């Protein structure tokens with residue numbers, strides 16, 4: 109765990125298998141991830157930090173087939189709708205045997221994405237619920 113560095117601080121932690129940190133407008137209750145500095149809907153300034161659900165439904169996804177800086181193709185990226193009414197963009201676990209389907213149930217995990225020198229860069233991704 110020593111050299112584990114979050115890709116971005118304050119977005120997630122590793123408790124209970126991984127949790128995403130969002131926030132919610134105190135006035136209209138709209139939920140944001142990543143956390144918003146103020147509510148884009150009602151312009152409310154009072155935002156409360158919340159922990160988001162670990163499971164959601166796959167809204168859409170794409171398979172990357174071109175090399176990218178940190179991911180070997182093929183790799184999968186998806187949009188997951190969480191019960192709080194927020195849509196999260198995240199890398200997905202690439203599965204050889206199981207194909208992604210719109211609407212399938214997905215679960216959050218915290219995973220190493222790549223290494224930089226001696227640092228293991230960790231972030232959130234989603235995998236199909238087995």
Ligand SMILES: [Zn+2]
Pocket residue numbers: 133134135136137138147148149150151152
């Ligand atoms: Zn609001």
